[in-house]
Amino acid sequence: MSEIRQDPTTGDWILVAPRRVSRPWQPSDFCPFDPGAPETGYGWDALILPNRYPVVAPDAPEVEPDPFYARLRAYGRALVVVETPEHGLDDISDLPEAQIRRVLGLVAEEMAKAASDPAIAYFLFFRNKGREIGVSLTHPHSQIYELPVVPARVARELERSKSYYEERGRCLHCDIISAESKSKRVVASWPRWIAFVPFYARWPHEVHLYPTRHVQLFTELGEEELDELAAALKLVLCGLNKALGKPMPYMMVLHQAPLRGGPYPHYHLHFEIYGMYRPDGKLKYAASAETGANIYTLDTTPEDAAERIRAGVEICSASRLGHA
Ligand code: UDP
Ligand code: ZN
Ligand code: FE
Numbered sequence: 001m002s003e004i005r006q007d008p009t010t011g012d013w014i015l016v017a018p019r020r021v022s023r024p025w026q027p028s029d030f031c032p033f034d035p036g037a038p039e040t041g042y043g044w045d046a047l048i049l050p051n052r053y054p055v056v057a058p059d060a061p062e063v064e065p066d067p068f069y070a071r072l073r074a075y076g077r078a079l080v081v082v083e084t085p086e087h088g089l090d091d092i093s094d095l096p097e098a099q100i101r102r103v104l105g106l107v108a109e110e111m112a113k114a115a116s117d118p119a120i121a122y123f124l125f126f127r128n129k130g131r132e133i134g135v136s137l138t139h140p141h142s143q144i145y146e147l148p149v150v151p152a153r154v155a156r157e158l159e160r161s162k163s164y165y166e167e168r169g170r171c172l173h174c175d176i177i178s179a180e181s182k183s184k185r186v187v188a189s190w191p192r193w194i195a196f197v198p199f200y201a202r203w204p205h206e207v208h209l210y211p212t213r214h215v216q217l218f219t220e221l222g223e224e225e226l227d228e229l230a231a232a233l234k235l236v237l238c239g240l241n242k243a244l245g246k247p248m249p250y251m252m253v254l255h256q257a258p259l260r261g262g263p264y265p266h267y268h269l270h271f272e273i274y275g276m277y278r279p280d281g282k283l284k285y286a287a288s289a290e291t292g293a294n295i296y297t298l299d300t301t302p303e304d305a306a307e308r309i310r311a312g313v314e315i316c317s318a319s320r321l322g323h324a
Contacts, residue, residue, distance in 0.1 A: 001016070002016060002018070002056075003060075003074050004056070004072040004149060005069060005071055005072075006070035006072075010152065011155065013149050013152060015055040017054070017055045023052070023053040023136055024136060026136060026137070031139050032052070033049075033080070033139040034087050044085065045085065045099065046082060047106075048080070048106055048107075049079065050079060051079055054077070056074045056075060056076030057076065057077070057078070058076075058077060060073050060076075072148060075119055075148050076145065076148055077120075077145075077146040079144040080144075081107060081142045082140075082141050083099070083100075083103045083140040083141055083142065084099060086140070087138075090140075090241070091238075092127070092233065092234075093241060097231050098230075101227060101230035103142075104229060104230055108221070108226070110144060111123045111125075121147060121150055121258050121259055121260045122145075122146075122150045122151060122258050122259060123144065123146055123218070123256070124144065124253070125254040126143055126251070126252060126253045126254065127142035127250075127251070128251055129248075129249060129250050129251075130250065132283055133250075133276055150258045158258075161266045161267050162266045171268050172268075173210065176210075177210050180199070181196075183196070184307075185197045185198070185199065185302055185303060187236060187306055187309045187313060188235055188310070191212070192212055192213065192224065192229075193210065193211055193212065193232045194209070195236045197305045197306040197309065200302075202298070203298075204276070204284050204299060204300050205248060205274075205277065205308070206275060206305070207236055207240065207272075207273045208272055209233070210268065211225055211229075211270075215268065216264050217259075217269065218254060233271075236313070239310070239312035239316055240309055242311075243275070244281050246277075246281060248276070248277055249275075249276045249283070250274055250275045251273070251274045251276070252273045254269065254270075256269040278299045279304070280299075
């Protein structure tokens with residue numbers, strides 16, 4: 001049994017997939033993503049594999065429509081992006097830039113395939129990092145959900161961006177970039193990308209990474225933008241890992257336009273990275289106010305968080321130049 005249900009009170013989608021409970025939980029004696037494992041083989045530097053415990057699948061069973069609720073067939077694809085054959089690395093930022101670039105190229109290829117399937121409405125690319133936040137396998141990997149629905153959080157961003165665009169004739173996100181670039185919250189910038197802790201950060205060490213060009217889809221990024229993105233991700237994530245003197249557990253999500261129902265000229269793609277340690281190194285939980293009311297409490301200021309991450313970034317760029 002698997003299906004997609006919608007909460008009619010919020011618009012949230014729930015991927016009901018009870019078979020996922022049997023997935024391996026932090027095994028210490030084997031790793032399905034190592035070279036030579038049954039699904040990987042040898043002679044690769046990065047791989048996209050079907051998730052063995054998928055939340056959506058091309059062969060998902062048909063479902064009876066519910067007379068009251070929105071209930072959908074769990075059609076789609078859940079994929080694992082194995083970013084390196086090296087099991088023991090802590091983070092994608094430990095990989096050479098060229099390898100991160102290769103991973104981004106694979107993701108873009110996969111997205112182009114997904115876009116040709118009319119039943120896929122959204123390409124969700126994300127990465128969980130750190131046992132502390134419950135990753136089930138520590139081998140460096142990210143994930144892709146190709147979904148028949150648009151995630152509600154993105155739908156809400158689309159709506160707000162659209163009304164801003166209609167009222168002022170400008171992109172909300174371009175205006176955010178311009179406000180943030182003049183602030184104390186910039187973490188690092190490149191000609192084509194900018195990383196900052198947003199004014200409105202919800203998590204203690206949150207970084208948003210935007211292309212400076214107004215672009216809606218990951219597949220619309222050019223070669224140079226992808227090259228620079230590889231460099232930016234490496235530096236920002238390395239900085240996050242160095243900000244508190246111990247590796248930072250984080251979640252990273254790509255927010256981009258849906259594949260259907262467009263165009264979305266008012267939207268602007270970006271990565272959101274949520275570093276989950278508070279400044280004292282304790283894990284921040286999403287508790288009642290956060291989960292139940294979407295009210296986030298922040299035990300630091302975004303300005304202080306940016307300063308800590310910038311200090312981390314300094315350490316990373318110094319060690320790259322061989323000075324540390
Ligand atoms: N997985 C897989 N093949 C296996 C074992 C696990 O594809 O042989 C998947 C598993 O279903 C999980 C993913 O690998 O979705 C590891 O993801 P992660 O730990 O980041 O987060 P999770 O998806 O478990 O929340
Ligand atoms: Zn824009
Ligand atoms: Fe966003």
